[in-house]
Amino acid sequence: MESEGVRVRRFEVFANRDNLRLLNEYFERFNVPVADRGVPAVFVGSSYLVGDANILDGLEGLLQSYSDGDGSSVVVDELVEEDGAYGSEGSDGMGCLSFLAITVAALVDSINPCSMAILFFLLAGLLLLRKRKKALRVGLAFTLSVFVANLLFGFGILSAVVLTGLSGVFKVAAGVIAILTGVLLLKDAFFYGAGGFKMEVPEFLRPYLKRRLSKAFYGKSSSLIGAFLVGFLVTSFEVPCTGGPYFYVLARMADDATRMQTIPILLYYNLIFVLPLMLITALLYFGSVHVERAREWKENNKRLIDFVRGLPMIAVGMVTIPATQISEAFALFLNIYRAIGIPLLAVLISYLAYQYLSKHENRSKLVKWIGMASLITMIIAVAITSAQTANIRQAEKQKTNTSTLPSCTNPITECCIIDQLGDGYWDLATDLKAKGDCILITADSVILRCNGHTITGNGTGTGINISANWLVVRDCNINNFTYGISVEQTKKGNIIERNKIFNNYRGILFNAIPGNPTPSYDNVVMKNIVINNSVGIRILRADRTRIYDNYFKNIINAWDDSVYTNQWNTSYDCSNPNIIGEVCVGGNYWHDYNGEDLDSDGIGDTNLPYTCTIDSIRYILNGGDYLPLVDINGPKYHNIQAPTGSLPYDPSAVYEFSITWKDNVHLDKVFLELDGANYTLEKTDEYLGFDSNYRVEHRANYSISFTGLEPGTHTYRWYANDTRNNWNSTQLYNFTIVEDNVPPSIEIISPKNITYNYLNIKLEFTINEAASWIAYSLDHQENITIFTNVEAGTYTKYIYIPNYGSHNIIVYAKDHAGNTGKSERIYFTTKRIWGGVGNFRYVIMLY
Known part of the structure; x- marks a missing residue:
């Protein structure tokens, strides 16, 4: 789906293995913590949301943030392109139950001789009495009744299946009913009335129905309400017997459709279902078709109608029954067939051949029967061969999976x-x-x-x-x-x-x-x-x-x-x-x-x-868990890392807060309350598994850092809850940041106010607090940095004096609060020592 530059792709993961694998790849690529993974999940650009509440709260803002940018979604697009074979993006949950499938099923179901016959009967008398307008109203009332009744049956059956969770059983039952109905319709198409049974209203009920209908519609008490009630009654009898296509659609919707999807689908299906009734009513009303001719055509083409309805009904039944049940039934059939099928088939063919060939007039049909028997034998042989081939391939596949293992x-x-x-x-x-x-x-x-x-x-x-x-x-x-x-x-x-x-x-x-x-x-x-x-x-x-x-x-x-x-x-x-x-x-x-x-x-x-x-x-159809476990304990904490005591004020200082929380089920929310404000923490090193006693432990480290905390006393505590909403918190802690207006104190130990006979002088001094910067100035010249970021203590540095004579030195230091202190200025002298031996002069330089 695309709208205003936004492309939305939906993937169903409950029953589609490929889509589930794609979802796991999303989770891996987006680094979603294992404990937070689930559905529904939304991926936008390089961000994600998991869970109903998170999606409802954050999706609009997330989309807005991307619409303000370039609209790219590189990570998602790469994954989709890499896995283009995965199922379906625009799937609305209905899978292969397409618009065409619904239409075909409804058309097959709409060819219903029973309701058509009753409609003909209702309209025929009225039209013969030249009550055309009343015939139109009766026809429309009857059609509306069939529409409403079939629609209500659909909602009722669908609700019952969903509430009981018996969709699998319903599919099998619906498929069996459809197949049985199709077989009986084909029986009527080829052997009409054979076995003393026809897929019609029983003969003994017809006179009674005619009397009741005549009294309802041609007597003084005739009314549209009567037509409506008759339609309801007819539909009640028809749905269980001829509703194979309807059951197919309902079975598919029970597993795949959402509640909102079922309404338009059932409305559309039943509109198609009553379309022939609407068409018959209109044609008869406008005189395009004569009632008797239409009835005569229907009677003359009963076998054709049954044949046209029977084949799709069997196909619908085969499609409705899940593949697993079909394969099991087919395998059972093959086992029975192998044991007794071939002998029975041989006996049956021999008996039929004897019966026909025993009569002189049927001997001419010998070639025909031989051809039919050969065709049947070939079909059965192909079926057995195909089944055996499938079994061999399946066995080979299973063998391949394990034969390579040592x-x-x-x-x-x-x-x-x-x-x-x-x-x-x-x-x-x-x-x-x-x-x-x-x-x-x-x-x-x-x-x-x-x-x-x-x-x-x-x-x-x-x-x-x-x-x-x-x-x-x-x-x-x-x-x-x-x-x-x-x-x-x-x-x-x-x-x-x-x-x-x-x-x-x-x-x-x-x-x-x-x-x-x-x-x-x-x-x-x-x-x-x-x-x-x-x-x-x-x-x-x-x-x-x-x-x-x-x-x-x-x-x-x-x-x-x-x-x-x-x-x-x-x-x-x-x-x-x-x-x-x-x-x-x-x-x-x-x-x-x-x-x-x-x-x-x-x-x-x-x-x-x-x-x-x-x-x-x-999903658990038989029984269930009568003693489900419930988490009644809140999370626990340890390993607190945070500022304590009294700390000097430093605008650039970083204050770290970290803690480890663990829960016996699953952590949910964790936050730090600092000075009355709540802060979300970054989660790292997450673990969900067993502890040393083989009990569930969900554990994670949480941390956050602050800079620029102002001087004063600060209070903080951590809060955490689990998915059962059990809360716990630490005690209330505090620390103090002291504003420092006092510069550091520096005392020079060396040099002293004396004369040195060398130029490499040791500078030694003490400082009473930590300093971010220390430098010295010799003879009022520029400061020379000698240390940075040191603690309080004694420090030594040798410095070279460029010439002999009188000198002075001073040491400067800046603490972390920005206060600059200095030592006393120390004065000292360096002097050269001269000496001689005989006629030679020499210089003694001491270092």
């Missing part, structure tokens, strides 16, 4: 496969960098100890893949993978503890194998720090997993839409502190839990259970 040696110094138990303990001896997968564990009962080392990926692959049972993965830092730790399906009894898992697409994944219903089970995830991932923990197929005493701070903290029961908290126990240092163990710390702790035990008591609900979408 077997591990203990201690571990490279990415590898732990394929043997060894002595049970495997130790990581150094930090690792991976291009894809790093550590794959296939041996049971292994204990992997990373010893605090970091495993860093390139944005792809899996940091640690658990493909065995009864493992322990401990003390690892796992960064920048597609999956930080992945537990493969059917694996059991594994423990993931005391790890820091950050900047991944999925922090922890419990995987699923298409076609295999057996979950992983009895695994434990505890005492981990899981931060800055797109999804903290993702459960596809796992049962009886215990997830407790972890720290979660991610875009989506937890996502579990499996049908199994996983435990998001352990039993309430106050015998040992939890991961954030509070007194009781229960569930997990969730950065977005907004409930309250009513009894100050560090456990939430309201808004239970925690289900990771974001924008009305619930």
